């Protein structure tokens with residue numbers, strides 16, 4: 773099975789990694805809804821959240837606050853949305869469970885539908901800044 777996120781986890785595909793431990797990896801979204809949009813991904817492949825055990829789901833979401841604090845510190849975001857899509861009809865593009873952390877900026881508003889295309893240079897710089905701001909609690 774060829775899965776983009778498994779390939780990223782196995783270092784067969786590049787990504788801008790902002791956090792990694794034994795069980796999870798966090799990367800910058802290549803097509804951000806807003807600056808700093810990141811994805812928290814469990815290393816074990818499951819397609820949907822309903823394929824996971826409750827413990828695995830708990831472990832996945834327990835990574836979110838530290839990363840979100842890092843993103844806020846690095847970007848100056850005023851808030852953030854969490855998104856977790858399951859199935860094509862729900863806009864799940866990559867069939868490997870992930871949680872979106874989408875920073876929000878008062879001055880920008882909330883254009884859900886519009887995405888940017890980030891350059892590698894921008895993502896690399898911002899990924900480093902967020903990495904430097906992630907502290908384990």
Ligand SMILES: [Zn+2]
Pocket residue numbers: 775776777778779817818867868
């Ligand atoms: Zn996968």
